[in-house]
Amino acid sequence: MPRRKDRFVPSEGALLHSTDYNDKELKDLTSAIGLLVGFTELDEKGLPTKKYCEGKGENEPRKAIARLLRNRKPLDSTLRMQLAALFDPNPEERPFSNFEDSPIERKVVFEFRKRGRPREDFRNLAIAYEVFEIWQKAPAAKGKMDAVIYEVARKFGISEAYVRKAIKKCAKMFERLYRI
Numbered sequence: 001m002p003r004r005k006d007r008f009v010p011s012e013g014a015l016l017h018s019t020d021y022n023d024k025e026l027k028d029l030t031s032a033i034g035l036l037v038g039f040t041e042l043d044e045k046g047l048p049t050k051k052y053c054e055g056k057g058e059n060e061p062r063k064a065i066a067r068l069l070r071n072r073k074p075l076d077s078t079l080r081m082q083l084a085a086l087f088d089p090n091p092e093e094r095p096f097s098n099f100e101d102s103p104i105e106r107k108v109v110f111e112f113r114k115r116g117r118p119r120e121d122f123r124n125l126a127i128a129y130e131v132f133e134i135w136q137k138a139p140a141a142k143g144k145m146d147a148v149i150y151e152v153a154r155k156f157g158i159s160e161a162y163v164r165k166a167i168k169k170c171a172k173m174f175e176r177l178y179r180i
Contacts (some may be wrong), residue, residue: 015173021073021076025067025073027064028064028065028067028068029064029076029079030069030098031060031061031064032061032064032065032068033057033079033082034061034105035052035053035062036065036079036082036083036086037082037099037100037104037106038050038051038052038053038105038106039051039052052106061114082104085103086104086107086108091103099162121169124169124170124172125173126151127158127162127167128167128170128171129147129157129170130152131145131152131163131166131167132151134152135148146159149167
């Protein structure tokens with residue numbers, strides 16, 4: 001493997017299997033593989049040691065993976081095998097996809113992008129749609145939104161305040177769709 005800035009990275013020839021990448025895509029591929037399986041740096045004694053991208057150092061390699069996955073060209077088989085090894089709940093067996101004599105040590109973990117409760121857009125949409133459907137179908141209900149809200153709250157076993165909140169969150173969309 002060629003040495004670059006005290007880092008050992010897979011050679012560009014080793015990365016290409018069946019797809020020709022341009023220089024930018026090849027750089028993305030090298031960066032992506034470095035994120036997935038780590039890279040080797042020389043320690044203070046000159047011996048190789050395994051390192052991994054962490055924290056904000058992951059951002060550019062993540063973007064590189066996204067660009068490669070969104071690219072219309074076939075995905076490099078090495079990257080495909082490494083992604084499969086990271087997603088597979090069972091440990092990898094020989095031949096290992098990380099250019100070493102051991103399986104990939106890390107795993108993929110999914111987390112929410114933001115703190116707090118996850119958004120409930122579909123839940124709110126279903127509640128607001130039910131209100132709209134009852135309001136549209138029952139002529140007596142027109143002008144009696146409180147009765148419709150009460151009915152929907154009872155149907156779903158939620159508070160009237162929650163129904164009102166869902167309506168408020170979805171109001172602009174319904175106004176655009178149904179011109180109400």
